Amino acid sequence: MPVDQQRNDTAAPGPTPAPAPDVDHAAHEADGRPDDRQLRTRRNQMLRALLGPERRRLSRAVALALLENICALVTPLLIAAAIDRGVPAAADGRWGPLTAYAALALTAGPASATLKYGFLRYSGNIAQTLLFRLRCRTFAHAVRLPLAYHESAPSGSVVARLSSDVESVEEVLEMGLDGLFSALFSMVGTVAVMFWLDLPMAAVVLALFLPLYLLTRWFRGRSRRAYRRTRGVTEQIVQHTGETYNGIRAVQTFRKEGANGARLRELDTGYATARAASGRVSAVFSGGVKLIGNLSLALLLALGAIRIADGHLEAGALTAFLLYVHRLYDPIDELASFANAFSAASAGLERIGVLFHTPGTLPEPARPRPLPAVPAPGRVRFEKVRFRYTPASPHVLDGLDLELEPGRTVALVGTTGAGKSTLAKLLARLYDPTDGRVTLDGADLCEVADAELRSSVCMVTQEPFLFSGSVAHNIALGRPDATRAEIAVAAEAVGAHDFISGLAEGYDTDVRKRGAGLSAGQRQLVALARVMLAAPRVLILDEATSSMDAPTERAVHAALHRVLTGRTALIIAHSLTTAAIADRVLVLENGAVVEDGPPAELATGDGPFAHLYRGWLSATGGRPHNPARH
Numbered sequence: 001m002p003v004d005q006q007r008n009d010t011a012a013p014g015p016t017p018a019p020a021p022d023v024d025h026a027a028h029e030a031d032g033r034p035d036d037r038q039l040r041t042r043r044n045q046m047l048r049a050l051l052g053p054e055r056r057r058l059s060r061a062v063a064l065a066l067l068e069n070i071c072a073l074v075t076p077l078l079i080a081a082a083i084d085r086g087v088p089a090a091a092d093g094r095w096g097p098l099t100a101y102a103a104l105a106l107t108a109g110p111a112s113a114t115l116k117y118g119f120l121r122y123s124g125n126i127a128q129t130l131l132f133r134l135r136c137r138t139f140a141h142a143v144r145l146p147l148a149y150h151e152s153a154p155s156g157s158v159v160a161r162l163s164s165d166v167e168s169v170e171e172v173l174e175m176g177l178d179g180l181f182s183a184l185f186s187m188v189g190t191v192a193v194m195f196w197l198d199l200p201m202a203a204v205v206l207a208l209f210l211p212l213y214l215l216t217r218w219f220r221g222r223s224r225r226a227y228r229r230t231r232g233v234t235e236q237i238v239q240h241t242g243e244t245y246n247g248i249r250a251v252q253t254f255r256k257e258g259a260n261g262a263r264l265r266e267l268d269t270g271y272a273t274a275r276a277a278s279g280r281v282s283a284v285f286s287g288g289v290k291l292i293g294n295l296s297l298a299l300l301l302a303l304g305a306i307r308i309a310d311g312h313l314e315a316g317a318l319t320a321f322l323l324y325v326h327r328l329y330d331p332i333d334e335l336a337s338f339a340n341a342f343s344a345a346s347a348g349l350e351r352i353g354v355l356f357h358t359p360g361t362l363p364e365p366a367r368p369r370p371l372p373a374v375p376a377p378g379r380v381r382f383e384k385v386r387f388r389y390t391p392a393s394p395h396v397l398d399g400l401d402l403e404l405e406p407g408r409t410v411a412l413v414g415t416t417g418a419g420k421s422t423l424a425k426l427l428a429r430l431y432d433p434t435d436g437r438v439t440l441d442g443a444d445l446c447e448v449a450d451a452e453l454r455s456s457v458c459m460v461t462q463e464p465f466l467f468s469g470s471v472a473h474n475i476a477l478g479r480p481d482a483t484r485a486e487i488a489v490a491a492e493a494v495g496a497h498d499f500i501s502g503l504a505e506g507y508d509t510d511v512r513k514r515g516a517g518l519s520a521g522q523r524q525l526v527a528l529a530r531v532m533l534a535a536p537r538v539l540i541l542d543e544a545t546s547s548m549d550a551p552t553e554r555a556v557h558a559a560l561h562r563v564l565t566g567r568t569a570l571i572i573a574h575s576l577t578t579a580a581i582a583d584r585v586l587v588l589e590n591g592a593v594v595e596d597g598p599p600a601e602l603a604t605g606d607g608p609f610a611h612l613y614r615g616w617l618s619a620t621g622g623r624p625h626n627p628a629r630h
């Protein structure tokens with residue numbers, strides 16, 4: 001169980017409102033063949049949610065691009081006028097018109113360059129805002145996804161959403177606004193001017209758009225598929241590297257370096273193949289556009305010559321026309337690169353869209369019910385609780401009725417897979433029961449506000465997770481507003497103060513990644529100090545299975561004893577020592593309580609606990625110690 005103590009305060013502001021889910025994400029992600037239409041719908045929803053708030057700034061950027069293109073468009077017209085009017089006038093000794101055309105052309109150039117500069121800076125800012133928003137929202141939504149999502153999604157898939165998928169969007173935004181706006185305006189403006197210059201020649205240019213359109217359609221379909229494949233492989237690479245480095249100890253212990261390296265090479269080959277496929281598609285498209293461009297130049301040159309001979313066109317106008325043909329096909333290439341990047345970003349957005357489509361956390365109650373203030377808080381009831389992880393899997397708990405009295409410690413024992421952790425997860429409301437209800441002091445957990453529940457029910461996992469930051473910061477997770485003195489009191493209460501004071505920087509010592517700087521026992525003590533500070537009504541503790549040396553185990557048990565005093569606690573016990581400190585032991589088998597009573601009483605009987613007890617006794621050489629009670 002990766003959750004030590006889940007708190008909401010790490011989550012960024014509200015995610016993009018996710019539409020009602022219609023498809024199970026697991027099915028989508030697992031078979032890797034999502035429905036095209038649904039993916040596109042989600043991508044468009046994402047785009048709308050992202051671009052919506054930037055409508056004003058985007059219109060300003062569009063206006064700048066438009067002005068820039070108008071300035072760029074007039075230059076060939078000025079050249080045509082200079083050739084057809086200015087040069088003949090100059091030949092007659094009137095230099096005025098030629099000078100005027102030259103001056104205008106010289107002004108249009110810098111004006112266009114200045115506007116381009118303004119547009120690029122402005123659109124760059126918009127792109128960064130959009131990216132910032134996308135990354136924050138994706139992160140905020142991902143951290144709020146229910147545990148069920150994280151337990152079923154392939155490891156690293158969320159990291160891939162936040163890294164490579166967001167980066168693909170970054171690429172298209174960086175080049176896209178320029179590529180798209182400028183290219184579109186340039187093309188539309190060019191065609192309009194061509195029609196003004198010469199109708200039949202412009203009609204020929206327009207006719208040549210048909211093969212261009214067909215080529216573009218082919219390209220878009222192919223490149224979208226190619227990029228989806230690329231993103232799929234990228235995700236596998238992220239997952240594989242993440243898994244390798246998260247489990248580096250196991251990798252080295254089992255000498256898996258070679259095998260994992262080979263797997264990475266295999267994935268990389270897949271990536272290269274997928275990239276090569278998308279490269280081929282782009283090459284065919286670019287080549288096709290160039291071919292059509294050159295054909296149309298030749299065609300227009302021939303047609304232009306005929307029209308000049310017929311007296312319908314002047315040489316300057318033909319020159320301008322041919323310059324415009326260049327202007328027409330250059331942006332198509334730009335559009336192709338944009339379409340390429342858009343395909344990649346599309347695939348990324350679609351995948352982020354799938355994530356957004358998964359509803360965040362278990363639903364918060366519409367009208368939260370405060371936990372009642374009772375004289376003896378911490379009464380827990382499981383009422384006819386049935387639970388299964390997925391609709392297809394069998395019930396782990398099937399009609400469980402159970403009551404935990406306030407202030408008492410209950411040890412949960414049983415064979416592996418009996419349902420101990422599941423019961424604990426339901427009590428921490430990491431999952432909701434399929435049927436029945438779990439109550440705390442009479443309030444259904446589903447009706448209690450998330451923040452109140454998190455501070456009232458704390459869970460300490462087998463390997464308590466320490467966040468990077470100081471020891472003090474890690475203890476204060478239990479109550480973020482706690483003062484340094486309160487933190488020290490909590491640490492002292494669990495006997496952690498001495499070892500913390502002995503650290504290089506005391507409470508300010510950075511526990512470093514995953515608490516690598518602290519021993520397993522010290523991490524347990526920090527986690528218990530966290531609980532001491534949080535003072536929850538109910539404590540759930542998954543006892544560490546890894547063996548500690550005797551003094552450390554004694555220290556942890558002594559701390560545990562202090563934390564448990566006067567608090568309702570449910571301990572998943574893996575050892576006799578822990579079971580013995582409980583007031584009551586529950587033996588769970590196949591999701592049902594098969595034995596229930598004080599440990600000393602059950603140990604002398606002939607039931608399942610007595611069996612377990614004797615097994616533990618023989619494993620520990622017949623010397624059960626109970627330091628916490630001594």
Ligand SMILES: Nc1ncnc2c1ncn2[C@@H]1O[C@H](COP(=O)(O)OP(=O)(O)OP(=O)(O)O)[C@@H](O)[C@H]1O
Pocket residue numbers: 151389390393396414415416417418419420421422423
């Ligand atoms: N995330 C999950 N998705 C589907 N099934 C699960 C999941 N977690 C547990 N199960 C199944 O639920 C049953 C009970 O598991 P649980 O982890 O509660 O047992 P446990 O008693 O805590 O076992 P252990 O002592 O080994 O931790 C098992 O059959 C297990 O396979």
